[in-house]
Amino acid sequence: MATRSTTLRKPTLTRVLHDVNAPAPVQAAQIAFAVMAASKTATWAEAISTPRLADSVRLTAHQQEVIESFRFVLPNLRRRGPVVTVEACPECGRWGWSCSPVQKRCSWTPGCSGAPVKAATTAWKPPSPADVLADGEVVL
Ligand SMILES: [Zn+2]
Numbered sequence: 001m002a003t004r005s006t007t008l009r010k011p012t013l014t015r016v017l018h019d020v021n022a023p024a025p026v027q028a029a030q031i032a033f034a035v036m037a038a039s040k041t042a043t044w045a046e047a048i049s050t051p052r053l054a055d056s057v058r059l060t061a062h063q064q065e066v067i068e069s070f071r072f073v074l075p076n077l078r079r080r081g082p083v084v085t086v087e088a089c090p091e092c093g094r095w096g097w098s099c100s101p102v103q104k105r106c107s108w109t110p111g112c113s114g115a116p117v118k119a120a121t122t123a124w125k126p127p128s129p130a131d132v133l134a135d136g137e138v139v140l
Contacts, residue, residue, distance in 0.1 A: 014038040014057050015136040018066075018124050022117055023088035025095040028070035029077055029119030031063050036079045037123060044074040060137050079121045087118040 018030040032044050038057045039050040076097065078084040088095035089106040091114025102118040126138050133139060
């Protein structure tokens with residue numbers, strides 16, 4: 001006679017990947033958006049309120065440091081509705097909020113020739129799966 005299993009299904013563990021060569025505020029936003037995507041939420045506040053989030057999302061020690069260093073960025077990010085992300089200049093290091101396409105040349109610092117990069121709200125993928133170490137750390 002078949003019996004019904006009463007055990008709970010183990011949640012899928014999501015390893016978060018981010019671009020370790022991006023400016024730090026962009027890294028923080030990439031990590032935060034990945035956590036929001038894994039928890040199917042639109043904001044950081046919603047994501048961290050998700051029950052058992054730690055059972056379904058794994059951050060590396062480096063990712064936890066990045067998130068901690070830029071925790072003031074996290075409350076303003078929005079993954080859906082009016083999207084709010086960050087873009088940063090890899091040359092001068094300045095950064096700002098972004099709700100539109102990334103600027104082609106840095107407009108924050110006069111004379112800066114940097115091309116700002118923006119954190120996408122979708123999951124970042126490394127150029128090659130071989131760049132991801134067993135612990136989830138990405139080496140580029
Ligand atoms: Zn710049």
